[in-house]
Each structure stands twice: as structure tokens, then as C-alpha cells.
Amino acid sequence: MDLCRPWICALIAALALVTAGAAPSFARDHDDARRAVEAGEIRPLVEILNAARGRLPGDIVGVKLERESGRWMYELRVVDGKGRLFEIHVNAGNGDVERTEEK
Structure with a gap:
């Protein structure tokens, strides 16, 4: 599993932004996520993915x-x-990683 491929990171980032507005508890839009990164509240997704490489049990299909x-x-x-x-x-x-659940 190679999480550093640019197209994978771009796809995951797009999924994160699209799915972020699916429920009230999600970031309302990409601006919320960007503000949180700029304010130092969260780490950018690419950093999270790079740190997780090799520790995940398979392929990322959604974020x-x-x-x-x-x-x-x-x-x-x-x-x-x-x-x-x-x-x-x-x-x-x-x-x-706070928790892992099998669905």
C-alpha cells in the first residue's frame, strides 16, 4: 500500500471535503477544515496518512x-x-489512533 501517491492523497482529500458536510457534526465545508489546519487545531490529512502508512490493515476507501x-x-x-x-x-x-472498529 503506497499512500504517498499524489492521486491517492488528492482523492482522499476530496472525499474528506465532500463527506465533511454529510451531518451536523462534520466540518461544514473545506473552509472549516482549512481554518482548523491554519489555527493549528488539526494536522493536515496528508500528515495523518503519511504517519499511518504501514499501520493500517488495508486500503483507505473513505475519509x-x-x-x-x-x-x-x-x-x-x-x-x-x-x-x-x-x-x-x-x-x-x-x-x-483513538479506536478501530470492524464494520
Whole structure:
């Protein structure tokens, strides 16, 4: 799995921006996400993905940026080699994996 390919990062960033407005707890638009990065509240998605490389159980198929309990979280949807779907919740401020759930 090579997460550094530019097209993968661009696709994931686009998914994050598109899915970010899907519910009230999500960032309303890309401006919210950009402001949070500029204010130092969250790390850019590309940094999170680079740090996660090799630690994820498969390929990233979706990304959301949302607020959980007052904290920004990246939710990564990952499909492993056996076709199982996982949600990986990553603290957007420090990059720590908070929890992993098989769906």
C-alpha cells in the first residue's frame, strides 16, 4: 500500500471535503477544515496518512473529518485483504489512533 501517491492523497482529500458536510457534526465545508489546519487545531490529512502508512490493515476507501466530544477526528474507512471494512478514528490534532472498529 503506497499512500504517498499524489492521486491517492488528492482523492482522499476530496472525499474528506465532500463527506465533511454529510451531518451536523462534520466540518461544514473545506473552509472549516482549512481554518482548523491554519489555527493549528488539526494536522493536515496528508500528515495523518503519511504517519499511518504501514499501520493500517488495508486500503483507505473513505475519509471524514468530524467533531467527536469536542475534538476533531479523522475517520478513515479501510478495507483489508479479506474484504473486511474497518473504521479507524484518528485524533486530528495529534495523529493518535483513538479506536478501530470492524464494520
